[in-house]
Amino acid sequence: MTTPITAVIDSSPELEVVAGVDTHHVAVLSTTGTRLGDLQFPARTEGYEQLLAFIRSFGSTRLVGVEGTSSYGAGLARYLMSQGVEIREVVRPRRAQRRHGKSDPIDAYAAAQQALAEPKTLPVAKAGEGVVEQIRVLLGVRRSAIKARVAVIRQIKSMLITAPEDIRTRWEGLNERCLVESLAATRPGPATGSVITVTGHALRRLARRHQYLTVEVTELEDDLRVLVGRVAPAMIARRGYGVITTATLLVTAGANPERLRSEASFAALCGASPIPASSGKTNRYRLNRGGDRQANWALHQIALGRLSNEERTKNYAGRLGANGKSKKDVLRCLKRAIAREAFHLIVHPEPVPATEDLRDLRHQRGATLVQAAMSIGAEPARLSELERGKRPNAELATTYRAWLIAA
Structure with a gap:
């Protein structure tokens, strides 16, 4: 009307x-x-x-x-x-x-x-369509499943604290995975028989709910891996970018990333742009607490991963620390640098090395996965995933191919 x-x-x-x-x-x-x-x-x-x-x-x-x-x-x-x-x-x-x-x-x-x-200052709207929209929908479902699974394991542990002595002593000392698997396989007897059997039934139902949510999360991640590999193969193939972190950054950029004016605007959108915090003789910057917090979390996870296993990032952090930067300042600088890299991987993607023929090349050379992994300093399981296209890695693929075609 x-x-x-x-x-x-x-x-x-x-x-x-x-x-x-x-x-x-x-x-x-x-x-x-x-x-x-x-x-x-x-x-x-x-x-x-x-x-x-x-x-x-x-x-x-x-x-x-x-x-x-x-x-x-x-x-x-x-x-x-x-x-x-x-x-x-x-x-x-x-x-x-x-x-x-x-x-x-x-x-x-x-x-x-x-x-x-304010036509030039207002942000261009996200397109809300295509593969990125599919990723956004699946990512939201996965996020709710993760929250539900966390709530279930908390309820299990809370119930065990107040459970009868026989149940509490039986399951204490087990890690989370073993606890869920063991509880899901129990047969506590009639549900209305006693407090012990009722509690056992409740714990078994919660454990099976946890298992169901775990299967759901795994299936969602498999679907997300396919979609992310389709829309951003260069990004997922770069060291440190996982399926979930890459999907999160893609959703933040939107299906029309050209709407972002510069890599600085993308950093601000992710809450990774430096905020002046100077006063008097103090001249410094602080972490940005604004922007998309999910994107900021993704940058944080990538930074932590690279700090633990990438020599170049360790050296960069060491130089910043030697210049008087605190741990928070070092992390802020890393997240800003990763945001710059992510922007160019989204807007100006690089070609990705092919991996479909790596297994055939290894067979032609007569090498096993263990021999190849030992030769290039990698894990056999990691090379297997690379050959099957499960976890792309452009740097590892280039190194692996160079070893396979070497005379």
């Missing part, structure tokens, strides 16, 4: 207009800031078509500002992009800016005014 247009004036086809959208309401301004009209529309395809026709009835569309392009405005954003309309993500106004009240028309006009006044 649409509301009447509150203010409509005649316009020529040559007139350029700017629109703003808040939930189910659109408002249109001329480029001089004149209010041309507003309209309520349903959040369906026919409503989106009605909205676009309404905007274009005033003239050519310069820009549309949409609030919540990653939530309630996602469907509209996808439709407008498919129609070639340039859109921007409108930031929700601060409470102090709402002194004129709040309603859908007011917020829609505020969005249009923001799009008109």
